[in-house]
Amino acid sequence: MLFFMNTTTGSAAGLAKISYTVSFPEAQAHYADVEMNITGLAQPSLEVKMPVWAPGSYLVREFAKNIESLSANTKGRDITALKINKNTWKINTAGLTSVTIKYKVYAFELSVRTSFIDVSHAFLSSTGIFLFPKGMLAQPSTITIKPYKDWNKVSTSLEMVNGDVFTRTAPNYDILYDSPLEIGTQDVFDFDVDGTHYEVAMYGGGNYDKERLKVDMAKIIREEAAVYGENPNKHYTFIVHNKQRNGGGLEHLSSTVLGASRDQYGTERGYHGFLGLVAHEHFHLWNVKRLRPIALGPFDYDNENYTTNLWIAEGFTAYYQNMILRYAGLSTPEGYLGDMASDINTVENQPGTKVQPLSESSFDAWIKSYRPNENSYNTGISYYDKGAVIGMLLDLEIINNSNGKYSLNDVMKYMYNTYYKTKKRGYTDAEFKAGFEKFAGKNLDDFYAKYINGLAAIKYDKYLGYAGYKLTDGLAASNDPTLGVFFNQRNIITTVLRGGAGWVDGLNVNDQITNIDDTPVTDLNAVIKGKKVGDKIVVTVSRDGQSFKIPVTLKRNDNVNYKITEMPNATPQQLAVRKKWLRL
Structure with a gap:
């Protein structure tokens, strides 16, 4: 009986065809109308579900709260769609081969992870727009956009159907949910980097220089691909939301969404900050979207997906966002060391660093990192900030112990090739630790016990000393x-x-x-x-x-204000480590 049920369900799912039509008759009121059509059904009932979270943003956001007026019909006849839990509707499909489901979505939160609609544009963060049929996550789907008034562009990583910019296809729901759509009259420019086509969609205006961005973004992309030895994308889309005050980003498999302040491009600090954001989110196309903790895919869209490794997925990406700018010649050695000192100060001045281990910070992202309160500063630490610091320590450890033969880059490339490309799965905590040890040439049990799973004070001067540097506290003599x-x-x-x-x-x-x-x-x-x-x-x-x-x-006031300074009389070994680390 179980075999019969499984093969019947599988056959039904295999025959089903799914399509969506999204229109905006009330864009001024921030609504999208969605029509979902499923044909080829052969099952007594159908459950459709809305994801509760967006991969890359580790918080249950309950996207179903924005759905209104859901109804179902077949050939003009209404069918009961019974809501059976917070994000699931059950439809009686006995004897039916097709069903049409209609619903409205309210979208008025312009962020990198949530949808927004008004008369100027629509940003569709897919996990909050498209229902999926239970048991059919592997099914392809087609999305047809009916634009509002003068909207004439769609920017997304989803492929066009028959060259129609307003008709897109997704091979499965993991791809659909990893492919946001920007629809409107956005300013679009493009460029190519070693065989990969890049599109940049700018919404909201701004004082950006397209030609300068093309050159500098290409430098970043090329250096990041060099870390892993390849760029797995044929095309990639940057969606940038420029507002009066904005920031943040969210990675996707073949695209990213960035938040920027529209006037920040006019200052070197603002421009450098934007390039850092580009470097961070684009680096994710390898680290987390492909080289990923084993818990992060295939995704459970109904529940939290727990991992202790966000310090690698996010923290190392934060480390590399500065390092890549250094590799690309977009940051000086002094500027890079200043960025790392800033990360150290952030970690050491937060009381929570003495309370919450780094691995726990990753695991509890769902209830702590994305839900801060007035006491969070005292009880937790960011896996971004401390993860970046740990990335620096391990990079220096590997360079020093291998006499400059290896660096953290070699670990990232090895793990990418071994787990994403060869084993085609995510890694465990123990497997990544083994990867570090392979290139460091030493056991890292003590390092993990102290700095990943424990609360030991970090011995910065030990690791910086490998490169002939030390920390100097500008507030050491203060008595404020x-x-x-x-x-x-x-x-x-x-x-x-x-x-x-x-x-x-x-x-x-x-x-x-x-x-x-x-x-x-x-x-x-x-x-x-x-x-x-x-x-x-x-x-x-x-x-x-x-x-x-x-x-x-x-x-x-016991705050610190560290700077990374040169040690006097650095040895040839220290200078060799420094040269390798900073690309001197």
Whole structure:
């Protein structure tokens, strides 16, 4: 019986054909109308589901919340579509060979991971737009776009059907859900890099220089492909949303979505930041989209997909975004070392680095990283920031131990070839650790116990010393007092730092500081700066409409401000490591 059921279901899925039509009759109200047609059915019932999360963004976002007015019919006859859980509708298809499902999607959150529609454009993040039939994730589908008014372009990595820009096809749902669509009148330019065609779709305007971007983006792409030995794409799409204030990115198999501030291209700092974002998200087409933790594919679109390896998937990508700019000649050695020092400072100045191990930060991304609260700074650490730092340590360890023969690049290429190309699956934690050990030539149990799964203080000077560098703390001699809180322009406390003066003496988040020693406060920073460590002050706060006087003893600000500086009299071995590491 089980064999019969499985083969029958498989045959039904194999015969089914799926297509979508997406139109925008109410674009001004931020709606898409979706019609889903399934033919070739041979089963008594059908369940259609909406994913609850978008791969690459590790949070259950409940995309089904945006669906309205779902209905089903066949040949003009209505069929009951019963919602059976938060993201699933069940349809009685006994005796039917086809069904049409219609629904509306509200889309008014312009981010790299969520959909947005207005009269100027539509950005469709596929996991929040397209339902899928249960058991048919391997099925191909066709998407027909009926554009709103003067919309004349579609930017996506999905292939066209018969050369029609408004008709696209996906070989399966993993590809469909990994292929966002930008529809409108976006500014598009393109270029080629060693046989791969690149399209850049700019929405929202901006002071970007297309010709400069073509040259510099090509440099980044070429250096990243060199790490892995190939570019697996024939074409790739950058979708860029330029807003007054914007940032972030989300990787896809053959495309990415970037958020940028439309005027940031006009300054060297802003332009450098955009190139770093390009380098980060494009590097993901290898690291995470193909070379991936074993938990991240095939995806479970109904539930969280847990892994302890986001420090490799995201953290190493953060490490490489700066390194690739250095490789491409878009960053100086001094600029690169400054970027790494900034990552170190971010890690070392966050109290949570002493509380949450790096592997746990990865595993708990679903409930912590994407759901921060007022105490997150004290309880967690970013797998991006600390992962980038760990990438640097391992790179230096491998270069030093192999006498310059190998680097982290060799590990990434080996893992890509072994697990993505040869074994055609993701890697386990133990397998990546073995990859590090292969090229470092040593056992890394102690390293993992201390820095990946533990909370040991990182010995930066040991690893930087391999290249003749050390950390210098510009605040080591300071004795500045601090309340141990973060606050906004209205002197309202936003974070109370673990172990600080405010933490010990009872200041709370949302307290508004009104007086210090009975003197009204306008510039709180200036008041505290005028005090000394150990001074006892009385802080008057407004808390829930009531006034409280709280005695506080000021403590020393123990933040660090590290710079990576050269050691005197570097040895030939150290200089050789430095040359290999920084491409000098």
